[in-house]
Amino acid sequence: MSNRPAIAPRSHWSRWLLILLLCFAATRLYHLMTLPLFLDEASHLTRAQWVWEGKPLYLLETGKALAPYLAAALWPFVGAPFLGRVVVVLLGLIGLAVAYAVGRDLHSPRVGWLTALLWIATPQLFFFERMALVDTTMSALAMFSVWTAIRMMRDPRWWWAALCGLGLMLTVLAKLTGLTYLPIPILAVFIGRVPWRTRFRQAVLALVVFAILAAPMLWYLRSIDADPTGQSSGLTSTDTSSLSTRIQRNLPTMIEAERAYFGDFMLIVMVVALVAAVVRFPFRSGLLIAQIVLPVGVIAATAQALWLRYLSPAAPFLLLITALGLVELGQGLARVLRRRSLWIALPAAVAMIWLITVSAPFIATAYRDPAALPLPNGDRTEYITWIPSGYGIREAANYLNRRITEPITMIGVAVNCNSARLYLRADSPVTLICPDLDWGGGNPLVVADIKARIAADGAVWVLTEDKNPPTVDIRQFDGREEIAAFSRMLGRNTVRIFRLTATTIPAQED
Template structure:
C-alpha cells in the first residue's frame, strides 16, 4: 500500500504550478520602458546610489534586483525577483482561504488567480505594480494572525514589516495601511478589544520604525519621495475629479474584457454574488476592501495617467471573494451538480488559458486594449520590441560596436537585452550634448545612432548632421520602428 500524501502536498503542488506558469518563457515579452529603468537603478545601488527610484516612489523592487548582482541575464533575474515575492503572496492566499473560508474556497481562489490574464500578464513583468497584490495578501494574512487569531506579538511585527515593504515597493501602497484597521474592525471581539488595539498599534509602530530610516535618508538628499509624482497623476478639483472619473469608467469595460475575458468574468460575477450572500466575515471584508480600493484608484487618477496595472491589488481580494462563493455553492450542491459546475468553470477558463499560452509563445498577438496597453507593451515606443531585435542582431556579429541613443529609455532597454559579455556597447548622448552640425565628443565614425520613429522624427533636424540609414527594425503592426544610422558631421 502506498504512503498517504500529507495534507500539505496538494497545496505545495499548487504553489509549484503557479511558479511554473509564471516562470515559463519569462523573456518572451521584451523589456517595457519601466523595466529598463528599474534594471539600471538596481545596478546603481552597487555604485552607492540606492535611492534613484525614490522620486518615483519605488524602491523595494530595485533593492531586490540589486541583490542579484552581477546581473548576468539581468532582465530575467529582475523578473524572477518579483516572482519570488509573488509566490509568497500566492502561498498566503492559499493559507488565508483555507483557514478562513475552507478548502474548496482555496482551490477556486488559487485557480482563478492562476489563470486570470490580468494577474498573469503583469506578474511576469519587473514593474512595481507586479508585486503589490502579493504584498497586500501578505499584509492581510499576517494581519489576520495578529488581530483576528490572537497570535503572538511577533505576528504584529511581521505585519508591520510587510506593510513597510509594501510602501517601499510603491508609494501609493500607503492605502494598504487601512487593512490592519479594517481587520480589527471586522473581527472585533469585545472581550479582548484591548489586546486587539495593542496589536494594531504594534503593527503601525513596527511599520513606522522600519520606514523612518529610509525617510530620514531621503530627506537628507532632498528627495520628494514620489509625493510630487503621486500628486501630479491625480485630479486637483472636484470638477476635474468628476470629469476624469467618468472618462476612466467609460474605458474600464474594454480593459476588463481584455484582461478577464467575458466567460471568466461572468463566472466570477456569479461567485462574487454568492460570496457576498454567504455573509461570511472574510467575504464581506474582501468585497468592501476591493470596492473601496477600486473607487480610490479610479477617482484619484486622470484618464491620461490611468493604467490597468494599477488595479492589480484588488485581484487577490476578488479571488478570495470568488472562493467564498464557490464554498457556498458547492457545499449546497449534489455530487452531480458539483461536476456540472466544474465543467462550466473549465469552459469559462478556456479563453483565459489561451491568453496565458499566447504570453508564452507570441505575446505580440495578445488581445490587449488598443490604448494604452497594446501601444505601451507591444506596438509603441515604450515597448521593447524592435530594440530586442537590434540587440540580438548586433551582438550576433561578435564584433566591437558602439550604439548611441539620444534618450535614457532606449539606452536602458537596449542594455537590458544585450547578452552578458557582449562586445556591443550602448551609450546615451542626450540632445543637449550635440552641437548643431557636429557629433558629441568621443563619437567615432563607426558608431551607430539609434532613433525610435515616429517619436524621433524631428531629431535629425535638431542634430543638424547628415544621417544615412543602415537598418530598420519594425515593431508588431509597424506602428513604430527603430532605425540605426551612420552619422556624418555637417560640412
C-alpha cells in the same frame, strides 16, 4: 451528526498547494522572455544597477523599490532582463501561498485551493507577473499583510502584529501607493476571535511597527522633496475640481479592461459569488472588498494617465472573494442534494468553462506570439505597438550582439534605449549610452554630445526610431549612414541604427 462538510487531512491539502505552487512557477517561467522588455521594466532594472553605481537610495525616490532592490542584490549586470522577471515571479509565489492561507483561514482549504487555481489561470495576473513590473508585487505583499492581520486577531501573541506591520511596510516599499492598504489591521478587528481589547492592541501594534519602519523612508523622501507619485509630471492629480472628470474618464476604461482580461462570463460569476459571500460572511467579505475598492478608487480618482497595469493588484482579492462565494454556493447545493461530495461541482464547472474559453487560449498565445494577445486597447498600445514596447529594440540589440566585433560608442535616442542596453551581452564591444530624453523632441544637450563625440572620434553610432516629433532629428546630420532597420507592429516607429560622421547642425544657443 455535524453539518460541517468533511475536510480532507491537512497533509492532503498541503500536497495540493505544493502542486499549485509548482504549476504557478512553471506557467510563469516557461518562455519567460518571449515578450520583449518594456520601457518601465528597463527603468526598474537600470535603477537596480544604479544601487551599485553611487545611487543606492534613488529607488526610494521612485516609490517602486522592493523588486528592484531584490534584483540589485542578485547582481543585475548579467542577464538583467531575465533576473528582473524572475524576482517578480518569486514574489508572486509568496502571494499565491498566502492567498491560499487567507482562503483557508477565512473559510476552509477549499477556498484557498480554488483561489490559488484561479490565480494561476487569470490572464491579467499571468501577463503582468511575467514582467519586471512592481504592481503585482505590491498586491502579493498586501496579501501577506491580510493573512498576518487575520492571524493576529486569532492569536494574541505580539509577533503576529509585528509581522503584519512588516508586511505593510514591504507593501509600501513595493510601491508607494501601497499606503492604501494601511486600513488592513483596523478592518481585521471585526473578524477576530480574541477579546476586543486584545484585537485593538494588536491593530495598534501593527500600525506602530509600520510607522517605525516607514519613518526613515518617508523622512528621506520629504527631505529631498521627492515626487514618487508623479504629480509634478502630470501622471496623477489631487485637484478636487477635476475629480469627477477623472472618475468619469477612468471608470469605463477600467471596466473594459476587466472585461478583456476576465471575460463577461467570469465577471458575472464574480458578481454572483460576491453577493453570496457578503450575505454569508459580511465582515470577512468586507475585509477583502476593501482591498479592491480602496486601491482602485484611488486610481480612478487621481490618475491623469491611466495605465491599466494599475488594476492588477485588485485581481487576487477579486479571486479570493469569488472563491469564497463559489465554495459557499457549492456547499449549499451539496446540502440541498444531500451529497456532500458534490460541493466541488459548481466551482469545478465554473473553473473549467473559464479555463477552456478564456484562460488556456490566452496563455497559449502568450507563449507562442504575445503580439497576438487579446489585450485591452491601452495595454496593447503600451506593450506591443507603441514606442515603449521592446519590439524592434530587442531585434536591434540582437543585431549588435551578432554583428559588432570592434569597440563602438552608441548614443540611444530611442525612448526604450535601456532595454537595448540590457539586452547587450556582458562582453559586448558596444558602449550604449542612454541619456535622459524629452519625448517632445529637441534635446539640445544630447545633440551637443553627439556633435562632440563626432568631433573627437570622427564618428558615432546612434540608435533611434521613427517618431513624430523625433527625439533627435537624425536628418540634420551630414554623412549619416543607415546600418540596419527593425520594424515594429503596424509598420510604425521603426527602430534604426545609424553611423554619423559629420553634422551641419548649428551650435545651440545658450
